[in-house]
Amino acid sequence: MIYVFASFSKTGNLKYISHLDLNRAMTRLLIRSGLPIRFSEGFNPHPKLTFAQPLSLFQESLCEVAEFRLDEGADCPDEAGTLAALRAVEPEGLHFTNVTYSDRKLPVCKAAKYELTFRTALSPEALSALFEGEMPVLKKTKTKETIVDISPLIREKRFSAVEGGVKLCCTLPCGDAYLNPSFLVSFLGERVAGTRILRTELLF
C-alpha cells in the first residue's frame, strides 16, 4: 500500500465550498480517476481520505494537501501517472500541482503561510502599527466565549501596498494552536471593507 500526498490549489468559486463538501467532492474525484484507490473496510466502504489542514469557507489556497492510499500492483501508476490521472478529472477551481508517494502517513502540519489582501484606505504602515500591540479577539466555542490575544501567534508579518489596499504576508500556527486567519479580519473589523484570504504554503 502506498500513501499518496496530492497537492492542489482551491481557488475561485471553490472558496464557497466548505471542507465537508470538498471531502465529498474529492472522494468522487478519486473514484472517477480510475486509480486503484484503497477503500476502507466495513459495511460502507469509502476511500480513506484525509487533508493536511482543513481550509475555512471563503478562503482560497495554493497549497492544500490530500492524503489517500493506493493498492500496489500492476495497475498502479508512478507519481507522474497518478498526477495525470487526477488532473484528468479535476473540477473547475481545483488544480493538482504535485503528487508524492510515501510509505507513511502525512506528518502533522505545524504552520501555514497566508496572504491577506485587505481592501482599505489605511496605509501599510498604519495597518502594521495596529498589529504591534495587543490584538484581542473573541473566540467562541460551543460552551464558552473567551477573549484571546492573537498577536503573539502571528509570525513573519510583511505589509505591502497593493491597488486598493494592503497585502499582509504572515505565518500562522496550525495543529493545537491553530489560528484561523479570519480572526485577523475580525480584529480589524470596520477598518477593512473586504479581505481575500489566500493560503500559500503549508509547513510540516
Added chain:
Amino acid sequence: MRNDRYASLLEHVEKPGRYTGGELNSEWKDPSEVDLRLCFCFPDSYEIGMSNLGMRILVGCFNRMDGVFCERCYAPWPDMEAQLRAHGLPLYALESGDPLTSFAAVLFTLQYELCYTNVLNMLDLAGIPLLASERGEEYPLIVAGGPCAYNPEPLADFVDVFSIGEGEEALPELAALLRTCREEGVPKQELLYRISQLEGFYVPSLYDVTYRPDGMLESFRPNREGVPATVRKRIIEHLDDVYFPVDSPVPYLEVVHDRAVLEVNRGCVRGCRFCQAGMVYRPYRDKSPETLDACAAASVRNTGYTELSLTSLSISDYPRLPELIDRLLRWTEERRVSLSLPSQRIDAFYEELMEKVMSVRKSGLTFAPEAGTQRLRDVINKNITEEEILTACGKAFDGGRNSLKLYFMNGLPSETDEDVAGIAALAQRIVDLFYSQKRPGRSVNVTVSVSCFVPKPFTPFQWEGQTAPDELERRQKLLRDCIRSRKIDYKYHDARVSRLEAIFARGDRRLGRALAEAVRRGQRFDAWDEFFDYDRWMGIFDDLGIDPSFYANRTFGEDELLPWDFLDIGVSKKFLLSERHKAQAARTTPDCRTKCAGCGASALCRERCSCDEWREEQAERTEKA
C-alpha cells in the same frame, strides 16, 4: 459564475455554494458565440432542484444543440433574496452570472403547486414584470412545463407558453423556432402564434375564457383562427433512443437525492384512481436493460457517485427487472456502488431481489397500501389484499429487516372512521406478525405515514371535493387514538397545506390574482413548513373575494367544463368517468398488462404500443377500413 458582482453578497448567506455554479460537469459556452441563450429555472431551493432528473434531462437536451446555451437558476433562499434586494441586484443564472433578463427564454419546471409563488418571486427578483400582458418585446419569453402544467390555468396570466407532456423533443423544437423567429425579427405576438402551431404547446393568451353566473366555466376557446382548440401532450415513443444525461453537474453541496439516477420506465400499468402520475404519464414505456446498464456505467464513471438509484413509478412492474439487477450487480459490487430501488409494490415484492440488493447495502423498505381496509383499497383501485401485504412484510422480516415504512392517505373518497381505524389495525397486524416468530435480539419498527388526499386533474377522482381541514384533522386524531403499540410511529401531513395544494391543483385563471397578491405580501417557499402561512393565504382569498372551497372542497359536476379539459393527455375523459363510477361501486380495474382498460393513451404511440389488446384492435380496425 464568471463574474464577481455577487461576491460581497455571498459572504453573508447560508450555503453560498448554492449560488456559484461551476459544479463538476456543468456546461459552459461563450455567450458571445451562441445565438440562443436560455435559462432553466427551478422554483425551489438548490438542494431540491439539483435532485430533479427532469431538469437535468432538459438542460442537457438544449445544450446538445449547436449554438444554444442553457444555464440554470434555482430559487434563492430568503437570506439570499434579502441580499439581492438590499443591493439592488437582479437574480442571475449560475453559469454566467448574467441576470435573467439577458436570456431569450426563461423556463420553469412546475413540480408542485406550492412552488407557484416562487415562480413569480423569481421573475420579480429578476426585474421581469409578472403579467405576461405587461411584458414587451425586450423581456424573455416565459415558458413553463412539468407535472403541474397539466393544469396550467392558475399561472395563465404570467406564463407565455406552457409545454405539455415530455419535453425531450418538444423543447428543442421550441428553441429552434425561437432562434428562427429572432433571426427574422418576428414580433412576440406572431412568435406566440407560431408556437401554438407546434404540437404540445399551450399559449394561454390565445384563449378566451367565460364564466357562468354561478362561477363555473362557461366556455374556453381560442381567440385567433388557426389556434388549436385542444392541445395534445407530447410523449417520447422509444425511450431507448431518447437522450439521457450521463454527465450531469455534480453538486458540491449535499442535495436531497445525491446519487446517480437511472430512469427505468415512464408511466405505470396500475391505474390507482387518486394518482395523477399514473394517468398523465401513460402509456407505459420502458428502456432495455442494455441501455440502462450502459447509462449506469457511464454515469458512475462521469460523476464518481457510489450510489445508483433506479427511478420508476413502480419499479417492480418493470418486466426485466431481475435481468437489469443481474447486469448491474456484475460491476457495481466490484466498484463499490450501491443500488437503491424506490417505490416497491407489495404484491410484486420478491425475496430474491431484495436479497440481491441488500448484499450491497441495506436500505429502508417502504410500502404504500394507501388505505386501511379492503373496501377502500378497492375504491382507489390499489389492487392489493391484506394477505399480500402481510406476506410481503413477513418476507421482509425473514430477510432481516426490522423497520418498515407504510404510506397511507386520509380523506380518500368515501372514507369512513372504520377505514381510518383500519390503518391502525393493519399496522398492528404487521407488528404482531413480526412477534409471531421468535426473532432473538430484534425488535420491530413500523412507521405509518399518512398524507391527505388531494384531488388532481386527469384522475378518476378529479371531480371529488377534498375533505375539509377540520374533518381531516379529526380523522388524524382518531387514527392516533387507534394506535396502541409503541412499535408504531405515526406521522401525518398538515391538512391545511394539502388544502392549498388542492386549491391550485384544481384552480382556474381567476387564481392568478391571488398568486400575485400572495407574492406581494411576502409569501414564498409555501412547501416549507417555516414559510407556509395558511391564515395569510385565507386572508388573501377573502380580500379578493375568492372562495377557496369552490376549488378545493366542491364536488365538480360530471358535465361541468373543467379548466384543463382543453388538454388531451391521451387518457379520455370518458375513461376517467367510468373509473369514477367503478370507484363508487368499489369495483376494481385490472392493471394494463392483465387487461387493457381502453383508456386511450396508447393512441399516443404512433408506431408501437405496449398494449397487445389495443394493437390487435387497431389491426382489426385497419383491416375493416
